[in-house]
Amino acid sequence: MAASEEQEARIQVRTITDLARLAGVSPGTVSRALAGKSLVNTKTREKIEALAREHGFRPNQMASGLRRQKTGVIGVVIPLGHDIRQQISDSFFMTLLGFLADELTTHGYDLMLRRVVPDDDADWLDRFIGSGMIDGVIVIGQSDQFDRIEEVADGYRSMVVWGNHQEGQRHCVVGTDNRLGGRLAAERLIAGGARKLAFLGDTGPMEFAARFAGAQDVAARMGLPSVLPLVTHLSPDRASEEIAKHLAAHFTAQGRDIDGIFAATDTLAALCLTELRAQGLAVPDDVKLIGFDDLPIARQTIPPLTTVRQDIAAGARGLVDLLLRRLGGETTESLVLPPELVVRETA
Amino acid sequence: MAASEEQEARIQVRTITDLARLAGVSPGTVSRALAGKSLVNTKTREKIEALAREHGFRPNQMASGLRRQKTGVIGVVIPLGHDIRQQISDSFFMTLLGFLADELTTHGYDLMLRRVVPDDDADWLDRFIGSGMIDGVIVIGQSDQFDRIEEVADGYRSMVVWGNHQEGQRHCVVGTDNRLGGRLAAERLIAGGARKLAFLGDTGPMEFAARFAGAQDVAARMGLPSVLPLVTHLSPDRASEEIAKHLAAHFTAQGRDIDGIFAATDTLAALCLTELRAQGLAVPDDVKLIGFDDLPIARQTIPPLTTVRQDIAAGARGLVDLLLRRLGGETTESLVLPPELVVRETA
DNA sequence: GTGAAAGCGCTAACAC
């Protein structure tokens, strides 16, 4: 008896069939018992559960997925536009990813992460969706792929995108009202006395373009000269250098043609702060500076950064909530989150 | 003819069988053609490929995985010990994750991400491995799960862990030589004139404990008093407060019992710098400070942070390389990476 | 309440 128990314990029980044999029932019954579904005799169920525990049995998700035509996995894809490679180590996306992981887990889904370079692989989105590995997809950032995403959205419902909302777009998006954020930033700079505004960062990506446009709105409304774009890359290494050059060009012995800078992200703002200091410019006295995101770094710069806050946790919740609703067959509207001005000491 | 072509184009071709019908061949041939394997007539292959492209056909990975008993997916799991919840938004892990994603993609693998709370789910690792969804697993951080990982490693080869290396351990680990890093830090502080050292951070996690021990080694060797642990949590909110309290306790009107601080991470060091400034202490004149990791923030503090660099990209490469070798049946040793002292202006 | 049987979509022998 003891010997036979020992022997049993050594049997590799990898499949539901193995377990069925041990329990003296059919595979179907084991499946039902483990799924906690339909009617199964309580004693049978308990016996099966005990056996499963004892042998550390876990049903194969692949097989289950294949049969049920759903995987319990949500794909999360980060498209990296041309020069944006580095952007991913960007704290904003990474923080969002962390919240997404938690949120998906909470709802019983796993997360499959993929970073893609659309330039090298035009098929990036269809390939992911068509893989059969995921029940739905969350795209983090539209990058320069707005059109591709629109096309895909026409034929595929189980997708939600983090990004900027555009009048009449067809894909479901969750994101901050960037244009409003841009307005808040410009208004604050101007309220502090700035008259010659600049926008620091790449104006290519839609989200940044909207922030820039928001600032432009305010400048126009107030009858100020238009906002000067100071274009940079996003990776810290290149950006620092580029910022230094821009500053050198606009703050000369002859005069200063900028007195308020709106940076596309806090990361850029922090770098800018460093360069301003290096060039002997005082913030906020000589120049006012305002960032975007409200990442942890915004509290730690000296002086601490005034910025426009995005609610990342709310964003993650929104993405998951909308996606799950879509999986359930609902049609969902996009979700635009309000930005919030966080006043610290740079503007 | 045109009509029939149109009709064909409209047929949903989801399975290899659909495609086979269209191409007028058997499913087996389609499978072979698409896999680019074995002998298939060139014309047949081209025809099939063309059809596949035209209809946007992509073979179902679940089915393929089930049949071939491999999924092409690597699991990446981040265990969150007791109070370490916040740590994940920690830039270090997130940066490592980014590099891992790139590295795995390069090798044709997908990445399934899971954050787990071992306290709530003792079974976290076995469950992931047993799910049948992944070919192997990378554990990011040992957290307080060293023993659990050791146990699992005895029965499962396809695992590599980021963390600290311990004499005689059984799981394959990749990580920086933390103890050596601690020594480098302490030596630098002492070379700068510090005699009363403190270690800032939680000494619980193994990696931090090793850093602390390294500093302790040097203090002992030099005949200095032992290094004072200033225990904090890792989440920025709580840490700031705790740091302020520690500083207030050790820098009083009566005197200063600390003149050199070694912070467990750059994040903590940056917060500490802020608090030191708030309490009117000059760095490095009154206190020397040194961090660990060399995250981007280390360059941006004022003054810029002296720190001990971990080569994160090399770490990611090592993790993937070792894991793939293990999948291939090799037995692999652990990989211990050398830390590097980066001298800036705080020590 | 449980068993038997038919697949989910794909791959890999094995024939021819």
Next chain:
DNA sequence: GTGTTAGCGCTTTCAC
């Protein structure tokens, strides 16, 4: 070179 066949491990009718 290509077709045929037998599953991978699971779920889910359909009987009983």
